[in-house]
Amino acid sequence: MNNTVFLNSLRFVLLILAQVLIFNAMNFMDSINPLVYVIFFYWYPIKGNRTLFMLISFLLGLIIDIFSDTMALNAIASLTVAYARPVIMRFCFGVNYEFQNFSFKNTTKVQRITFMALLILIHQLVFFSLEILSFAHILLILKKVFATGLVTLVLCTLFSSLFSPTSE
Incomplete structure (x- = not known):
């Protein structure tokens, strides 16, 4: 349990550091600013409080x-994603996600990418x-x-495949 708390912390x-120091400074085509911190909602433990x-x-x-001077837009979008996460998980993984032994290892790559894409879509729509x-x-x-x-x-999928212990 302490290992999970440390890893999530x-x-x-x-x-936060990556978003504020690296990705907020990026501007692809003068209007695209990736919000990669959204991957936190993907990585957070499924059975967490x-x-x-x-x-x-x-x-x-x-x-x-x-740090971004965005007047609570990220806070509202993040809270919306956190609230909607169980519904999105049920949609992507079916009833299986409610079982105690559910793990991302038992899901397909398409299910995981769909889950991440829906988290990002909801966040971006609200934002x-x-x-x-x-x-x-x-x-x-x-x-x-x-x-x-x-x-x-694309960036979150890359990060997930590089840094997630559940990647195949």
Whole structure:
């Protein structure tokens, strides 16, 4: 248990540092800024305390907001993803995820990438909808969600395959 707490704490700090120091400074094509800290929602233990997870998710988003000057947009998007995570897991992995012995090792790569893509999609939709805050600009919102989401998904998939112990 202590090993899990230490690993998640380390991931928390490293993802904040990576997002703030490296990825916030990147701008692909002048508008795409990958939000790779979203992989924390993928890596968090499946059977972890839900209340603690939501609190940590809010804190993660809030810290990113403080350093990014984004007025709590990341905090709201992170909290939304944390709240929706069980529904997304049930959608991607079926009823199997509710069993005690469920592990990502027992799932297919397509299921894991779908899970990660849905986490990123929800985060990006909430983030950019609140950032732009106008249905008149729905095409701009969708463009930003798609472009940033795609780059974020590629980077998160890369990170997951490099740093996740459950990768095959």
